[in-house]
Amino acid sequence: PRIVYCHVSGYGLTGPYRNLPSHGYAYDAWAGVARPTVEEHGFPSIPAYTTVGIHAGPLYAALGILAGVLRARATGAGCELEVAQSDA
Numbered sequence: 190p191r192i193v194y195c196h197v198s199g200y201g202l203t204g205p206y207r208n209l210p211s212h213g214y215a216y217d218a219w220a221g222v223a224r225p226t227v228e229e230h231g232f233p234s235i236p237a238y239t240t241v242g243i244h245a246g247p248l249y250a251a252l253g254i255l256a257g258v259l260r261a262r263a264t265g266a267g268c269e270l271e272v273a274q275s276d277a
Contacts, residue, residue, distance in 0.1 A: 192267040193257035197250045201273035211274065216242020219275045246274030 196202060199211025217223035217240050226236040250272040257268045 190267055191261040191265055193254055193261055193270070194267070195250050195254050195257075195270040195272065197246055197272050197274065199273065200275045202271055206275070213240030213243025216240065216245070216275050216277075242274055242277070245277040246272050249277045 198207070199215075200206035200209055214223060214235065220242065222241060224236060224238075226234050228234040250270070253270045253272060257270060261267050
């Protein structure tokens with residue numbers, strides 16, 4: 190009864206995008222923070238910067254889990270959390 194369970198997915202467990210493949214650059218593009226990167230010959234390339242999207246979801250999940258644990262300790266009731274990395 191005091192278990193805290195967390196799902197981390199790309200675009201959520203429900204909705205029209207739930208089965209789409211995803212990655213950190215996709216989350217950045219989804220959020221509008223991805224900069225177009227072009228190599229020296231003019232072809233698009235994968236950006237060299239560290240993506241925000243791949244790290245934000247797990248961070249929010251960790252904070253949610255900690256909040257859930259505090260709640261479970263205080264009330265005895267566990268919870269189930271879902272974090273979509275595209276939302277984070």
